[in-house]
Amino acid sequence: MNFRTAQAANRRKTIGLLIGMGVLVWLVAFAALTYFGQSTTAIVPIAVGIALVSVWGSYYGSDKLVLTMTGAKLIQESDNPKLFNLIQEVTIASGLPMPKVAIVIDSAPNAFATGRNQEHALIAFTTGILDVMDRDQLQGVIAHEMAHVANRDTLVSAVAATTAGAIAILSDMLTRMMWFGGGRSRDRDNNANPLALVFSLLILILAPLAAMLLKSAISRKRESLADATAVAFTRNPAGLRSALEVLAQDSTVVRQKSNSIAHIWIESPLDAKAVSKLFSTHPPIQERIAVLKAMESLN
Amino acid sequence: MEIIVILGVIALIAVFFVAQYNRLIRLNISVNEAWAQIEVQLKRRADLIPNLVETVKGYAKHEQSTFDAVVTARAKATTATTVADTAAADGMLTQALRGLLAVAEAYPDLKASANFMSLQEELATTENKVAFSRQFYNDNVRSLNTAVKTVPTNFFAGFAKVTEREFYEVEDPQDRKAPNVKF
Numbered sequence: 001m002n003f004r005t006a007q008a009a010n011r012r013k014t015i016g017l018l019i020g021m022g023v024l025v026w027l028v029a030f031a032a033l034t035y036f037g038q039s040t041t042a043i044v045p046i047a048v049g050i051a052l053v054s055v056w057g058s059y060y061g062s063d064k065l066v067l068t069m070t071g072a073k074l075i076q077e078s079d080n081p082k083l084f085n086l087i088q089e090v091t092i093a094s095g096l097p098m099p100k101v102a103i104v105i106d107s108a109p110n111a112f113a114t115g116r117n118q119e120h121a122l123i124a125f126t127t128g129i130l131d132v133m134d135r136d137q138l139q140g141v142i143a144h145e146m147a148h149v150a151n152r153d154t155l156v157s158a159v160a161a162t163t164a165g166a167i168a169i170l171s172d173m174l175t176r177m178m179w180f181g182g183g184r185s186r187d188r189d190n191n192a193n194p195l196a197l198v199f200s201l202l203i204l205i206l207a208p209l210a211a212m213l214l215k216s217a218i219s220r221k222r223e224s225l226a227d228a229t230a231v232a233f234t235r236n237p238a239g240l241r242s243a244l245e246v247l248a249q250d251s252t253v254v255r256q257k258s259n260s261i262a263h264i265w266i267e268s269p270l271d272a273k274a275v276s277k278l279f280s281t282h283p284p285i286q287e288r289i290a291v292l293k294a295m296e297s298l299n
Numbered sequence: 300m301e302i303i304v305i306l307g308v309i310a311l312i313a314v315f316f317v318a319q320y321n322r323l324i325r326l327n328i329s330v331n332e333a334w335a336q337i338e339v340q341l342k343r344r345a346d347l348i349p350n351l352v353e354t355v356k357g358y359a360k361h362e363q364s365t366f367d368a369v370v371t372a373r374a375k376a377t378t379a380t381t382v383a384d385t386a387a388a389d390g391m392l393t394q395a396l397r398g399l400l401a402v403a404e405a406y407p408d409l410k411a412s413a414n415f416m417s418l419q420e421e422l423a424t425t426e427n428k429v430a431f432s433r434q435f436y437n438d439n440v441r442s443l444n445t446a447v448k449t450v451p452t453n454f455f456a457g458f459a460k461v462t463e464r465e466f467y468e469v470e471d472p473q474d475r476k477a478p479n480v481k482f
Contacts, residue, residue, distance in 0.1 A: 081420075082420060082424075085421075085424035086424070088424070088428065089428050089431055092428050092431040093431035093435060095329075095435055135423065139427075
């Protein structure tokens with residue numbers, strides 16, 4: 001599989017998963033209507049609205065928000081000319097504008113990209129990654145981060161977070177209504193099929209879990225896509241592959257373990273054993289290395 | 300009623316025409332921009348060379364032929380205008396610089412000097428930038444040429460005065476050298 005087919009496959013899968021999210025919202029709305037009757041019609045737009053407002057703010061200000069959450073400091077070209085050289089190389093290869101650059105003081109090697117669009121992109125590196133990696137490896141890492149910028153992954157994950165959030169709010173509201181015996185009693189005379197009622201209840205209970213799974217799956221596909229796009233930029237799968245090998249061998253993880261921004265790092269900062277594969281925001285690193293090795297053998 | 304339908308169809312066709320035309324113009328502009336980027340990076344490299352040659356000369360006075368090769372290649376590269384000429388001169392200069400760095404290998408004092416080490420990083424990044432700007436240019440030429448040759452954009456190419464562009468192909472003898480196999 002070369003990087004072009006890998007890019008196309010991952011884009012297709014993302015679209016499939018986003019459609020899955022849409023279907024899930026629709027299912028939950030449908031289940032609510034079946035279970036509680038017409039009185040719940042207004043609930044869906046309310047839940048989506050709340051989720052939109054809460055996620056939109058963090059999406060719009062993502063570059064500044066993530067800076068405070070990770071303690072990253074913006075740097076200028078004179079602070080690290082070599083790093084800026086490498087980033088300029090990748091901007092030339094990708095045709096993207098120069099991003100803002102930040103450093104996180106942490107000995108664990110890692111990096112991330114954020115920002116609402118290509119003009120507001122921010123990429124950050126830990127001091128650890130700058131110390132352990134050579135030129136080619138760093139170039140691979142930078143290409144991976146710039147690939148996130150090119151693929152607009154902040155937007156994709158914001159959309160995923162909005163739908164997952166809306167579903168969580170929705171099912172939370174509905175479970176409370178169930179508890180207090182809300183709408184259902186008023187619509188007792190509706191002749192709903194008991195089987196449909198049981199299904200609706202199941203959907204309402206399982207939907208938040210399913211939304212979480214879909215969100216993680218989208219995040220994993222975006223990581224694989226960024227690897228493939230990085231190769232499209234540098235045409236050097238070996239650089240990113242050996243960078244990932246360094247990350248795989250290193251057992252230290254970034255100190256801050258905020259779950260909410262785990263997906264933005266190049267290597268997941270969460271302890272691999274603590275997160276099961278289905279909920280993981282990143283594909284297993286060995287799998288990513290294997291895909292890149294396959295690309296190398298094509299050259 | 301029929302008039303509305305007819306007007307609607309005409310409007311749709313107009314939108315389609317404009318979209319095709321704009322796509323071609325946009326692709327053509329991208330190629331021009333990518334070309335400008337190549338020129339910027341080649342200029343950067345040409346500006347770096349006098350300093351590099353001087354530094355190496357300070358330690359290795361007897362390598363006049365290598366210096367001459369670099370200086371001649373640089374002169375050619377700065378005067379070339381067409382895509383093919385620029386690419387040929389670029390290839391020659393890359394070769395000559397490789398020779399110069401090979402010479403530097405033989406002088407440990409030179410390799411250890413702070414000036415040379417900072418120049419080496421500059422040269423490494425400049426070589427990468429030149430290579431990436433070539434790659435970006437060729438990718439843009441590829442999309443433009445595909446659009447000029449494929450339906451439906453090919454019907455608009457003449458009207459938009461957009462033609463196929465030339466790829467930037469660098470002759471690099473090292474690429475073609477057969478690998479050494481030793482048993």
